[in-house]
Amino acid sequence: MFSHVTVGANDYAGARAFYDAVLAPLGVVRFQEWPDAGWAAYRRKGEAPTFWIAKPKDGAPATRGNGAMTAFAAHDEAAVDAAHAAGLAAGGRCEGPPGPRPQYGDFYAAYLRDPEGNKLCIVVRRPSPAGAPV
Incomplete structure (x- = not known):
């Protein structure tokens, strides 16, 4: 459904190091980069959606979205556990430790903020029992 998602980065090198660490346990790698512009793209092999970190083109500071x-x-x-731990080690802040989230359905997730303040979720959906809502 999505083509790409982009988050702004004021500290491009720091954001790149953070996302390299967090996304590696998920099999997502940096595959394109324009360091002079402060842009990098990440993708899981064989998948089309792309995640970008980027300095804003207009030169204004990057800000995080509320909500x-x-x-x-x-x-x-x-992999959820490893990505969350890597994010904390790379300067992120915990917004919810890894664990089941039954109130949101049948999935296991961890939440953190990157060094710029962007909120992330790392999630694996558990198989639903037969007849249970998805």
């Missing part, structure tokens, strides 16, 4: 969140799909709970 905005980017969620990344993980293959399993171990």
